[in-house]
Amino acid sequence: MKQKKLTNPSVVIGILKKAGLRLTKGLGQHFLVDENIRRKIIEAADLDSSDVVLEVGPGIGTLSQEIAPKVKKLWLIELDETFIPILKENVPSDNTEIRNEDALQIDLASLDPAPTKMVSNLPYNIAAPLIIRLLSETTIERFVLMVQHEAATRLSAGPHSKEYGALTVKIAYFAKIKKLFDVSNQVFLPKPNVRSAVIEITRRPGQKADARLFKLIGELFAHRRKSVKKGLIIAGYNKETVEKSLQESGIDPKKRPENLVVVDFQALDTSLAKV
16 A cells, blocks of 8 residues: 655545544644655654654554654553554554554553654653653653744753743753754644744763652742742752851852852762762
8 A cells, every 4th residue: 555645745634534623723733744844753753673662651652653654663652542443544554553642641661662762753841740750651762753842942941041941951861952954834734823843851870860850840830030048948948057068169159059050969968868
């Protein structure tokens, strides 16, 4: 059977019509209809026959169609059951397994073999919590993800910027992240109100989730306009303990959380735990 060109707007509309779906923003899906952008995402993923790939929110299978023939195994997690029969028709590969589940709730240990890469056009509302969950609970080494442009800016932000926050620091603890390229809202059906961007996340070896460190990061950024010293005291730490820990970790008490990098938070966390 001839493969459907899923980046063709007419084909997308036909698939949705056959399934009884109207092309509206209320559907909660924005379908990529630009072959060049699809090609760039697949090329950035640098896929080979040993890869086990996770894709979340595959929709009608626009990326899946290109991923499946190149890899050992493709896991598709799609929350909307309407798209399950569409995926089965558009991505009929023997190496592909579809799960009709919530990516934020799925038992990740049940994905066997375990994913080594992730390639997705992520639903905007789950991007941040899902990335943190996957970095914390899986061994995925590399992510190539399309996300909302604003999220990409926040995720890849550096210190001293207003976009730099607790999420940025937590991801930087686990991995290196960079924005690969911007994506216009003109390449989707229906057209979203916001632009997108494709980001690359590469895991740092040996980093394990650290609940105590993450708690500290969250406490400080909850009062991001306060100095680190004031933020810690507001969070409930004893003033003497705070002063001693800041001195021991070499951090200027007047600095704000947005001025600290991952190693600063780690040093402060270690010092606070000892006092």
